[in-house]
Amino acid sequence: MSRSRKLHRLSTPDTDERRAQRMLFRHLRDDTNADRGRMARRVRELQLLLAMDPVEFERLIARLMEAMGMKVELTARSRDGGVDVRGLDTDPFRGGNVIVQVKRYRDTVAPTAVRDLYGTLQHDGAATKAVLVTTSRFGPSSHQFVAGKPVTLINGAELVGLLKHHGFHEVFAAARDGAGAVAADGAGEADGLPAIEVAAEPARLLLHWTGEEEYDIAALVCRGNAALSDEHLVFYNNGSTPDGSVRLVTGYGDANACLMVDFDALPAEADRLVIVAAADTENHPGATMAGFGGPALILEAGADQPASVVHLADGAETNTAMRLGRFDRDEAGDWDFTPALAGYPGGLRQAVMAYGVEVDEADGADAVDEAVEVVEVVEA
Incomplete structure (x- = not known):
């Protein structure tokens, strides 16, 4: 032809x-000193999120979703069924009913948590997609599992980026004021804040x-x-x-x-x-x-x-x-x-x-x- x-x-x-x-x-790649300073600040930012009261952290995620244009409902903790926040995204092309689970973890989220959330999504009568938000990170097997499924994984570095992008800079004010107090390797405890695994930004x-x-x-x-x-x-x-x-x-x-x-x-x-x-x-x-x-x-x-x-x-x-x-x-x-x-x-x-x-x-x-x-x- x-x-x-x-x-x-x-x-x-x-x-x-x-x-x-x-x-x-x-x-x-930045020079060693600049990179170390940036990593120290990022560790402290994630430590501040990890140290938040669980209810306050869920409310922060709900506020973030509202800033992204969603209608949001916090679930009752006694009967949330593994769902912390529900949102309605009204975008005509990408919108839908979203269920969100938050994990204030310091270590890599286990793949079982991702599979459990997908199971919750399948049995939810209204939800069309699910989001798992963590302060830490996800392993390759978790990303492989959600491929092709209506499940989104947001690690700690991405969460910080989203919060800053939507104007929640006050959450990280303490990190700006005292980032130098974090251990140089970016993983140790400082000022009583817990150690945490940091995903690449x-x-x-x-x-x-x-x-x-x-x-x-x-x-x-x-x-x-x-x-x-x-x-x-x-x-x-x-x-x-x-x-x-x-x-x-x-x-x-x-x-x-x-x-x-x-x-x-x-x-x-x-x-x-x-x-x-x-x-x-x-x-x-x-x-x-x-x-x-x-x-x-x-x-x-x-x-x-x-x-x-x-x-x-x-x-x-x-x-x-x-x-x-x-x-x-x-x-x-x-x-x-x-x-x-x-x-x-x-x-x-x-x-x-x-x-x-x-x-x-x-x-x-x-x-x-x-x-x-x-x-x-x-x-x-």
Whole structure:
């Protein structure tokens, strides 16, 4: 079957702009002293949460959910059935009835707690999704278990980031005033606060665009130009990689979409992270990337670090998906961002198949046969 030979070129940044964008998004490790100071502050912040009265901590989570736009109800402790907070998310696309369980733990949350919450969700007559919030961290088996399930895991570092993002800075005032009192290794007790396991702080990739249309954001964890596996495609039907190092999350109301990325936890064999935007052609057959206007990618490398912003090219009516760019790991282990733009008339299926992700023939054959050759505008 013949293929069309039309070329759809997006805007081409000049050499100086590309160099500036790469430097802007360089994910550098800080020097030892600065890193130690940041870790000490993060440990103290989590210790403050861990030391809170249990009821006050549940109320804090409820207030956070309200700040995120949910209608919230605290459950009676005598008959909560393992549910601490119930929320109604009214977002027409991602909303639903949410049950939340909070774990003020100092050690890694056991996978059994995650399975128990999923069991509670299955037997709840009203809930459509569940969230498990902890002050500590989750292991790889927990992330593997929730893959493809309507269960979200929020570790301590992510919780601190969410609280700060939604204005709860007063909770951590004591950490700002006395972070130096925490042990240098970031794990010991200080000022009577308990020791705690600290999860790595993920970076937040926030996507903004203008217009009324909804677009799906996907990420592929790759080695070179091939995804590590089908499970290393993160999108609306698979919200997390098997190890939880890349996850789609909600709760950032000032962003159209958000990816949490723990760059240091990405698989050792991975050297590339590709970001793709796609129109929802299954529910809206006529949708294109034409409404993807003024896109901007914002990198928040940590809750206490300034954000970096790069503006990308608008989408084209001739495409139903576009690659926004990619992060590449260099020999030193740092990550550089390149706005490597490309359009895909065949949509998300065509985009992911280009990276070796298998698509059922019934779903993907047309996308391949009708694929229009695309041009990669920026090549590192």
